[in-house]
Amino acid sequence: MAGSGVHATVAVLERHLTLYRRLFWASAMSSFLLPVLFLVSIGLGVGGYVGDLGGVSYLQWIVPGVMASTAFQMAVGETTYPVLGDFKWTRGYHAMRATPVRIGDMVAGQVLVMVVRVLPQAVVFLLVVLLFGGLRSWWSVVTPLVCAAVVVASALPVMGFSARIDNDGYFALLFRFVMIPMTLFAGVFFPVAQLPVVAQWLAWVSPLWHGVELCRAATLGVAPPWPVWAHVACLVAWTVAGGWFAMRGFARRLAV
Amino acid sequence: MMTVMAAGRAVRRGLFGGVSAGRVGAVLGRNVGALRSGPAYWLVLLSGFFEPLLYLLSIGVGVGALVGAVPVGGRPVDYAVFVAPAMLAVSAMSGALAETTFNVFFKFKYARTYDAVLATPVRPVEIALGELTWALVRCLFYTLMFLVVMVVLGLTSAGGALAAFPATALVGLAFGAVGMAISTFLRGWQDFDLLTTGQFTLFLFSGTFSPVQDYPVVFEVIVTLTPLYHAVELVRGLAVGPAGWMLLVHAGYLVVMAVAGLWVASRRIGKLLLV
Amino acid sequence: MAEEPLIVARGLVKRFGEFTAVDGIDVSVERGEAFGFLGPNGAGKSSTMRMISCVSAPTAGELRILGMDPVRDGVAIRGRLGVCPQLDNLDTDLSVFENLTTYARYFGLSRAEARRRAGELLEFVQLADRAKGKVEPLSGGMKRRLTIARAMVNDPEIVLLDEPTTGLDPQARHLLWERLYQLKRRGVTLVLTTHYMDEAEQLCDRLVVMDGGRIVAEGSPRELIARYSTPEVVELRFAGGADAAVKLDGVGERVDPLPDRVLVYARDGDAAVAEVHRRGLAPSSVLVRRSTLEDVFLHLTGRTLVD
Ligand SMILES: Nc1ncnc2c1ncn2[C@@H]1O[C@H](COP(=O)(O)OP(=O)(O)OP(=O)(O)O)[C@@H](O)[C@H]1O
Numbered sequence: 001m002a003g004s005g006v007h008a009t010v011a012v013l014e015r016h017l018t019l020y021r022r023l024f025w026a027s028a029m030s031s032f033l034l035p036v037l038f039l040v041s042i043g044l045g046v047g048g049y050v051g052d053l054g055g056v057s058y059l060q061w062i063v064p065g066v067m068a069s070t071a072f073q074m075a076v077g078e079t080t081y082p083v084l085g086d087f088k089w090t091r092g093y094h095a096m097r098a099t100p101v102r103i104g105d106m107v108a109g110q111v112l113v114m115v116v117r118v119l120p121q122a123v124v125f126l127l128v129v130l131l132f133g134g135l136r137s138w139w140s141v142v143t144p145l146v147c148a149a150v151v152v153a154s155a156l157p158v159m160g161f162s163a164r165i166d167n168d169g170y171f172a173l174l175f176r177f178v179m180i181p182m183t184l185f186a187g188v189f190f191p192v193a194q195l196p197v198v199a200q201w202l203a204w205v206s207p208l209w210h211g212v213e214l215c216r217a218a219t220l221g222v223a224p225p226w227p228v229w230a231h232v233a234c235l236v237a238w239t240v241a242g243g244w245f246a247m248r249g250f251a252r253r254l255a256v
Numbered sequence: 257m258m259t260v261m262a263a264g265r266a267v268r269r270g271l272f273g274g275v276s277a278g279r280v281g282a283v284l285g286r287n288v289g290a291l292r293s294g295p296a297y298w299l300v301l302l303s304g305f306f307e308p309l310l311y312l313l314s315i316g317v318g319v320g321a322l323v324g325a326v327p328v329g330g331r332p333v334d335y336a337v338f339v340a341p342a343m344l345a346v347s348a349m350s351g352a353l354a355e356t357t358f359n360v361f362f363k364f365k366y367a368r369t370y371d372a373v374l375a376t377p378v379r380p381v382e383i384a385l386g387e388l389t390w391a392l393v394r395c396l397f398y399t400l401m402f403l404v405v406m407v408v409l410g411l412t413s414a415g416g417a418l419a420a421f422p423a424t425a426l427v428g429l430a431f432g433a434v435g436m437a438i439s440t441f442l443r444g445w446q447d448f449d450l451l452t453t454g455q456f457t458l459f460l461f462s463g464t465f466s467p468v469q470d471y472p473v474v475f476e477v478i479v480t481l482t483p484l485y486h487a488v489e490l491v492r493g494l495a496v497g498p499a500g501w502m503l504l505v506h507a508g509y510l511v512v513m514a515v516a517g518l519w520v521a522s523r524r525i526g527k528l529l530l531v
Numbered sequence: 532m533a534e535e536p537l538i539v540a541r542g543l544v545k546r547f548g549e550f551t552a553v554d555g556i557d558v559s560v561e562r563g564e565a566f567g568f569l570g571p572n573g574a575g576k577s578s579t580m581r582m583i584s585c586v587s588a589p590t591a592g593e594l595r596i597l598g599m600d601p602v603r604d605g606v607a608i609r610g611r612l613g614v615c616p617q618l619d620n621l622d623t624d625l626s627v628f629e630n631l632t633t634y635a636r637y638f639g640l641s642r643a644e645a646r647r648r649a650g651e652l653l654e655f656v657q658l659a660d661r662a663k664g665k666v667e668p669l670s671g672g673m674k675r676r677l678t679i680a681r682a683m684v685n686d687p688e689i690v691l692l693d694e695p696t697t698g699l700d701p702q703a704r705h706l707l708w709e710r711l712y713q714l715k716r717r718g719v720t721l722v723l724t725t726h727y728m729d730e731a732e733q734l735c736d737r738l739v740v741m742d743g744g745r746i747v748a749e750g751s752p753r754e755l756i757a758r759y760s761t762p763e764v765v766e767l768r769f770a771g772g773a774d775a776a777v778k779l780d781g782v783g784e785r786v787d788p789l790p791d792r793v794l795v796y797a798r799d800g801d802a803a804v805a806e807v808h809r810r811g812l813a814p815s816s817v818l819v820r821r822s823t824l825e826d827v828f829l830h831l832t833g834r835t836l837v838d
C-alpha cells in the first residue's frame with residue numbers, strides 16, 4: 001500500500017535531513033569542535049597532573065568517554081526543543097498525522113536521522129584523536145556503532161518526555177538535573193567507582209555509562225567492567241522502554 | 257567595591273543623563289513579578305546554580321582525586337581549591353549572560369515585552385539598566401550560594417568568601433553589560449550557537465581547569481587578553497590568594513568591560529526598539 | 532445499485548471530557564459533491580472535520596469514509612484524503628517548494644514524482660515565483676494557498692478544507708474560490724467549513740447548518756432559503772431604536788427585530804415598504820434585498836453568524 005511501512009519512515013527521515021542541511025555548519029561546530037576543545041582542556045590540560053590511569057594516559061582514558069557523551073548530548077539536544085516545537089509551534093507532527101504516516105514512522109524516522117548523523121561524526125572524531133595518539137586498539141572501529149546505540153537508547157525516552165510537556169522551561173530542568181549530571185558523573189571523566197554508592201547505582205542505570213564503558217573497552221582494547229552482553233542488554237532495555245514511552249506520548253498528544 | 261561604585265557614577269553622569277531610578281525600578285519590578293507567575297521560572301532560575309556546582313563536584317572533586325595538588329602562586333593547593341573559585345567566576349558570568357542575552361533577546365523578539373513597556377514613559381536606557389540590575393541580582397544569588405558551598409566544603413575561608421563576593425558582583429556587571437550589548441546584535445537563534453560556543457571555549461580555557469602557565473606561550477598570551485581569565489584570576493586571588501597588585505589590573509579590565517558594554521548597549525538599544 | 536456515499540456519519544459524537552462538541556450528527560456526502568458545514572464559533576465544525584480526516588477518533592456513533600472504518604483503516608483512508616486544517620501547519624523551516632515535496636513523500640510518492648507535483652501545484656495556486664523562498668514571509672493568503680496546494684499533493688479523492696478563506700482579503704478569497712471550483716469540476720469531492728454565507732452559496736451543492744454540536748438544517752442553499760426564508764428581505768433602521776417593531780405586526784410574512792435594525796421577511800419587498808409607510812412609520816433607512824443564507828441562519832439559531 002502506498003505510503004505505509006518503510007516508505008513513510010524514510011519520508012520522515014528525509015524531512016529531518018532537509019532541515020538538518022540548513023543547520024549543518026552550526027551543528028558541526030557543536031558536535032565536533034566542542035568535544036575536541038574538551039579533550040584539549042581536560043584531557044591534555046588536567047591530564048598533565050593526573051599521570052596514568054589504569055596503565056593508560058588520562059587523555060586516552062577520557063577519549064571514549066567524551067565520544068559517547070557527545071553522542072548522548074546530541075540525542076538529548078535533538079529531541080527536546082525540536083520535538084516540542086513540532087508539536088507546539090510548527091505543528092509538523094500534526095501535518096504528518098493527516099497523512100498515511102503513522103506514529104511509529106514519526107518516531108523511527110526522527111531517531112534514524114540521528115543515527116545517520118552520529119556515525120560520520122564519530123568517524124571524524126576517531127580520526128582526529130588518532131592524531132593525538134588517543135586510541136590503543138583496532139576495536140576502536142566499533143565505537144561509532146556504540147555511539148549510535150547510545151543515541152537511540154537516550155533519544156527515545158527524551159522524545160517521550162518532550163511529547164508530554166507544554167512549557168519549554170522543563171527542558172532547563174532536564175538539562176541541569178539529568179543531562180549534565182549524567183555527562184559529568186557517568187564515568188566520562190573519572191571512574192564511577194569513586195562515587196558514593198547511591199550515585200554509582202544511578203550511573204549504572206544511565207544509558208550513557210554503558211556506552212562509555214563499551215567505547216572505552218574498544219579504544220583501549222580491554223574488557224569492560226560488566227560482560228559485554230550485560231552492557232548491551234541495558235542499552236536495549238532503554239531502547240525498548242523508551243520506544244514504548246515515546247510512542248505512547250506521541251499517540252496521546254496527537255489523539256484529541 | 258570602590259570600582260563598582262565609580263563605574264556606577266560614571267555611567268550615571270556621563271552616559272545616561274536624566275535616567276529615572278523609579279522607571280528603572282519599574283522594569284526591575286516586572287521581572288520580580290514574573291517570579292510569582294509560577295514555579296517553572298523559579299526552578300529554571302534555581303537550577304542555573306547547579307551547573308557550576310556539578311562541574312566543581314565532577315572535575316574539582318572527582319578528577320581532583322586523581323590529580324592531587326596544583327601550584328597557585330608558587331604554593332601547591334588541592335585541585336578542588338584551585339577549581340572552585342574558577343567555577344564561582346563562571347557562575348557569575350553565566351548567571352549574568354543568561355539573563356542579558358537569552359532572556360532579553362526573547363523579550364525583544366518574541367514576547368514583545370518591551371513594545372508594551374515603551375508605550376509608557378519608560379525609556380530604552382532605563383529598560384537596559386533595569387534588565388542589567390536584574391541580571392546582577394540573579395548573578396549575586398548564584399555566587400552567594402556558591403560561596404556558602406565553598407566554605408562548607410572547606411574550599412575557602414570565611415574571610416576569603418567575604419573578599420570574593422564583591423568581586424563576583426563586578427564580574428556579573430561586566431559580563432551583563434557586554435551581554436546586553438551583544439544581544440542587540442543577535443539576528444536569530446542560530447547566533448546563540450555561536451555565543452554558546454564562545455562562552456564554552458572561555459569556560460574551558462581561562463585558567464579554569466589548569467594554570468595558564470601550562471599552556472603554550474602563544475596560547476597563554478591570547479588567554480590573558482580574554483575576559484573570563486581576568487574574572488577567574490581576580491576571584492581566585494581573593495578567595496585563595498595570593499593577593500597582589502595584579503588584582504587591580506584584573507579589576508580594571510572588568511570595569512572597562514562594564515563601561516564599554518553599557519555604552520554600546522545604550523546606543524544600540526534605542527535604535528533597535530524605536531523602529 | 533448506487534455507489535455507497537464517500538462519507539457516512541450516523542449519530543456521530545465527539546466529547547472532550549464532559550463537554551460534548553459534536554452531539555450526534557448524521558451526514559452523508561456523495562462522490563463529486565461540494566459539501567459545506569456552516570455554523571458560528573464553537574459549533575463543532577472543526578471537531579467534525581478532524582474526525583473525518585481520521586486524526587481524531589469519534590467518541591460514539593458510526594463513521595465510514597471511502598467505505599472504510601477510520602479507526603482501523605486510518606492509514607489507508609488518509610492516503611486518499613487531502614486536508615487543509617483551520618490553522619496552517621506549514622513547515623516554517625523548509626522552503627515553499629520543500630514543503631510540498633516533503634509532504635508528498637509522506638504519501639509514498641517517488642522523489643521525481645514529488646518534485647513534478649510540487650511544480651504543478653505551485654503553478655495552480657500561483658506561487659511558482661515563491662518556490663525557493665521561505666514560508667515565513669508569505670502573506671496569510673499565500674500561506675493558505677500553499678496549505679491548499681499541499682492538501683492536493685497526493686491527488687486526493689476528497690479534499691477537506693476547514694475555513695479555507697478566513698482572514699483573507701476579497702481578492703484572495705475569489706482566487707481561492709476559483710481554484711476550488713476548478714477542483715470540483717475535475718470530480719474532486721470537497722468538504723468545507725465556513726462562517727461566510729456567500730462562500731457557502733458560491734461553492735456548496737449541499738450544506739448543513741450546525742449549532743451547539745447539532746445539525747439544525749440541511750439542504751442546498753436554494754432549498755434552505757426557500758424553506759426557512761422568503762425571497763426578499765427588507766432591512767429597516769429607526770432613529771429611535773427598534774421600538775417601532777410592534778407597529779410592524781403583520782407586515783410581510785415575519786418580522787425579526789435585531790438590536791440595530793428590524794428585518795421584515797416578505798415575498799415582495801417593495802409592497803412591504805409601501806405598507807410600512809402607509810402605517811405612518813418613518814424609518815431612517817430602508818434596504819430591500821434578496822434573501823441569503825444569513826437570514827436562514829438567523830431564523831434557525833436566533834443569532835447572526837459572525838458575532
Ligand atoms: N481539544 C479540545 N479539547 C477540549 N475542547 C475542545 C477541543 N477542541 C474543541 N473543543 C471545544 O469543542 C467545541 C467545538 O469546537 P470546534 O473547534 O469544533 O468549533 P468550530 O465550529 O470549528 O468553531 P470555529 O468556527 O471557532 O472554528 C468548542 O467549544 C471547543 O472549545
Ligand SMILES: [Mg+2]
Pocket residue numbers: 576577578617693
Ligand atoms: Mg473551527
